[in-house]
Amino acid sequence: MQSSLSNKLNLIVENLNFNKIISISEDYNKCIVNSLPNDVYMIDIISHVDQIKDQTDNENLVILEVDERQYNQDMLLKMAKLRTYHQTNLIILIKHMGTLATNLFHETLMSYGFKHLFREKLENILYDLYEYNIIDYKIKPEWLNSDYWANPELWKK
Numbered sequence: 001m002q003s004s005l006s007n008k009l010n011l012i013v014e015n016l017n018f019n020k021i022i023s024i025s026e027d028y029n030k031c032i033v034n035s036l037p038n039d040v041y042m043i044d045i046i047s048h049v050d051q052i053k054d055q056t057d058n059e060n061l062v063i064l065e066v067d068e069r070q071y072n073q074d075m076l077l078k079m080a081k082l083r084t085y086h087q088t089n090l091i092i093l094i095k096h097m098g099t100l101a102t103n104l105f106h107e108t109l110m111s112y113g114f115k116h117l118f119r120e121k122l123e124n125i126l127y128d129l130y131e132y133n134i135i136d137y138k139i140k141p142e143w144l145n146s147d148y149w150a151n152p153e154l155w156k157k
Helices: 004-014 073-085 100-111
Strands: 020-024 042-046 061-067 090-096 115-122 125-132
Touching (some): 061 073, 073 090, 090 100, 100 115, 100 125
Parallel strands (some): 020 042, 061 090
Antiparallel strands (some): 090 125, 115 125
């Protein structure tokens, strides 16, 4: 039986374009990775973020599962590096027990341009799911268009 977290993650995965999934987790939750339809996707599971190569194919979907206790400058730099190489296919799952590190992770990921999609409980562990996609990273304001800038009479409105 799939959990609500698995169903939501599957829905997100189904709407992305990628060649294969790379799941990174030191202590991965089999309920998450095994719920992905591996008959459709090739899934590579690696145990540490350092094992992923710098120039990996940006056509891959990377799912990084991080425990809140891993919050430190080194992990944040690794997340920023992943974001650089996987600008349209990066999902980060933060598992936590509701401590201060969760808030720090949240603030940092939001400042990196990630979107917090949802929080879900699975096997008595809370998960926050974040997605990074450069395509919809920033919503263009209505006033920022060629019609506005090409019409000086609108500048004072």
